[in-house]
Amino acid sequence: MGDLTRRAALAVGASAALAALSACATPVAVGETTTSTGPAPQPTMPDAPPPIAVEAGPPPAVPPQGAPSIAKVPAPSGTIDRLPGEGSLLAWTIDDGTDAAVIAAYAAFAAATGIRLTMFVTGTYFAWDENVGTLAPLIASGQVQLANHTWSHPDLTTLDDAGIADELQRTHDFIGESFGVDARPYFRPPFGFHDERVDAVAAGLGYTVPTLWYGSLSDSAELPPEKIVELANQWFLPQHIIIGHLNWKPVTTVFDQLRSIIVDRGLTTVTLNDVFSSQYHP
Incomplete structure (x- = not known):
């Protein structure tokens, strides 16, 4: 698919066309003589109008998105991969956090545009510690939500119950101590791998909503920027939960x-807490 870009309407100036004027001569019959009284008077050429100045400025600014006004529904107990009902909402979620500069860039993007994001924290990465102050005002306002993506990103299905609990609890504690918020009830199992046992252990800690996705930017590995835009064109659609990653700069x-894709499609970004109510986030 081609890129969806905003297009500015440019004013087009009209050019003034001047008609060529010629003098009219009186026809002379053969054999007649004429008396010349001098050259025929020439018409006066009008001054050409001044050119119209056309300034092609930047595209009109799109105002930042404000907080959505939507009626919440109770958070389900069980797996979700999209938002409920019909509408024009988009849950843009982002995982991991290996690169502090990428986290900071997302935070600056959100602050400038009002885009709402849910970040799934992998607690072992120091990039989160480096961005506590950067993210703090966005988290306090509710524009950015933090959720749990385990401590060290293992396949939870390969761990015993104690190991599953430790992975979720350590990141839960880190988020609470560093950012002052409760990440429950949403956790994202690494690689999307979970089963009934994993879900039961997680639910025992208050993480009752395994959160998967319905479309991906596929940038857990480094991708060319144009590929990321192509995937956004494919997956940025109403009521989708989209997954991206905080790992690579492209x-x-x-x-x-x-x-632009979000704006052109009339989508409104939301956090999970914007859509769902829970005992942790009424």
């Missing part, structure tokens, strides 16, 4: 294009 170079 996505930060196409934020404007990704936002």
Whole structure:
């Protein structure tokens, strides 16, 4: 698919066309003589109008998105991969956090545009510690939500019950101590791998909503920016939960294009807490 970009309407100036004027001569019959009284008077050429100045300025600014006004529904107990009902909402979620600069770039993008994000924290990465102050005002306002993506990103189905609990509890404690919020009830099992046993252990800690996705930017590994835009064109659709990653810089170079897709499609970004109510976030 081609990139969806905002197009500015440019004013087009009209050019003034001047008609060529010629003098009219009186026809002379053969054999007649004429008396010349001098050259025929020439018409006066009008002054050409001044050119119209056309300034092609930047595209009109799109105002930042405000907080959505939507009626919440109770958070389900069980797996979700999209938002409920029909509408024009988009849950843009982002995982991991290996690169502090990428986290900071997402935070700056959100602050400038009002885009709402849910970040799934992998607690072992120091990039989160480096961005506590950067993220704090966005988290306090509810524009950015933090959720649990385990401590060290293992396949939870390969761990015993104690190991599953430790992975979720350590990141739960880290988020609470560093950012002052409760990440429950949403956790994202690494690689999307979970089963009834994993879900039961997680639910015992208050993480009752395994959160998967319905479309991906596929940037857990490094991708060319144009591929990321292509995938956004494919998956940025109403009521989808989209997954991206806080690991590689190419996505930060196409934020404007990704936002244009959202704006052009009339989508409103939301956090999970915007859509669902729970005992932790009424």
